[in-house]
Amino acid sequence: MLGFRYVKVPPTIHVMQYRGGKVVRSGAGLSFFYFAPTATLVQIPVASIDVPFVFNEVTADFQDATIQGELTYRVVNPGLLASLLDYSVTNQGRYRTDDPTKLADRLIHVTQILTRAFTQRSTLRNLLVSSDELVRAVTAGVQSSTAVEMLGVEILELSILSIKATPEMAKALQAEAREKLLLEADEAIYARRNTAVELERQIKENELTTEIAIEQKQRQVRETKLRADIAIEQERTDLVNQRIENEAKESQAKAEALRAMLEPIKGVDWRTLLAVQQGGLDARQMIAMAFRDLADNAEKVGQLNISPDLLATLLEGEGSGNTAPNESGPKRRGSNR
Numbered sequence: 001m002l003g004f005r006y007v008k009v010p011p012t013i014h015v016m017q018y019r020g021g022k023v024v025r026s027g028a029g030l031s032f033f034y035f036a037p038t039a040t041l042v043q044i045p046v047a048s049i050d051v052p053f054v055f056n057e058v059t060a061d062f063q064d065a066t067i068q069g070e071l072t073y074r075v076v077n078p079g080l081l082a083s084l085l086d087y088s089v090t091n092q093g094r095y096r097t098d099d100p101t102k103l104a105d106r107l108i109h110v111t112q113i114l115t116r117a118f119t120q121r122s123t124l125r126n127l128l129v130s131s132d133e134l135v136r137a138v139t140a141g142v143q144s145s146t147a148v149e150m151l152g153v154e155i156l157e158l159s160i161l162s163i164k165a166t167p168e169m170a171k172a173l174q175a176e177a178r179e180k181l182l183l184e185a186d187e188a189i190y191a192r193r194n195t196a197v198e199l200e201r202q203i204k205e206n207e208l209t210t211e212i213a214i215e216q217k218q219r220q221v222r223e224t225k226l227r228a229d230i231a232i233e234q235e236r237t238d239l240v241n242q243r244i245e246n247e248a249k250e251s252q253a254k255a256e257a258l259r260a261m262l263e264p265i266k267g268v269d270w271r272t273l274l275a276v277q278q279g280g281l282d283a284r285q286m287i288a289m290a291f292r293d294l295a296d297n298a299e300k301v302g303q304l305n306i307s308p309d310l311l312a313t314l315l316e317g318e319g320s321g322n323t324a325p326n327e328s329g330p331k332r333r334g335s336n337r
Helices: 078-084 099-120 124-128 131-143 146-151 167-265 270-278 283-296 308-320 328-336
Strands: 004-008 013-019 022-028 031-035 039-045 049-058 064-075 153-165
Touching (some): 022 078, 031 039, 039 078, 099 153, 124 153, 124 167
Antiparallel strands (some): 013 039
């Protein structure tokens, strides 16, 4: 309509109207009419933008590593950016050139350079576990980069999503880590078994110590019992010795008494003693004593004659119980029996 147009942009778009080489309007979320034949509109997104990236780099030990991440930025100085890149749009709202896409590429290039510098200082093994250090180093480098400041943008965040080695190296590292874990497992099993053996040894030692203590106690009991038996036997020995001594003394006393009693009669003939004891001898006892004397002196006897009358008299006396016609004889034999 006679060259006048209306434009309305959201708050996340910073729009600038150029006329005669000068900025006549500038701001985010503006809406206005402009005369298209003499005006140039520049629209720069000021919202945060996420840019994904994937880098293939070489580590200090000459191993390939794939680093995947995402860069978040926003434009804080649209005028400075507009002076470096063409963000002008047509009447239909499309960019006239592909310069808006170059901003993300330039930021990715800066990020890749910093990432490569960090990667080349690290080995593959260290790089795989150094994502936080990589984020801190690259973020600090990008934020302080002169190229980024000249573009008028601000780096909000840098995220490293993954760091991967080649499949062959990943398998090798996994195998090494697996063997290390298996070794640690074996060491844990060995330590557990060693602990079990040590505990078993301590149990055995405690059992042996207990058995030794019990044996010592039993030996003490046996020794105490043996000492008691020895003491009893010693007392018995003392008792027997005392008894023997007493009996010896008693026997000695009896012997002394008997010796004192026999001393006066040691010279008396035994026949006399017998006659005294029995209160006299009967005829038969006297004949028996005569025959005993004859037997003792048999070597001196030439011939011995015994009359039948004597034998008959002796035999009669034996059968009737009378040894002689002496009347006192039977009375004495009765009293002797």
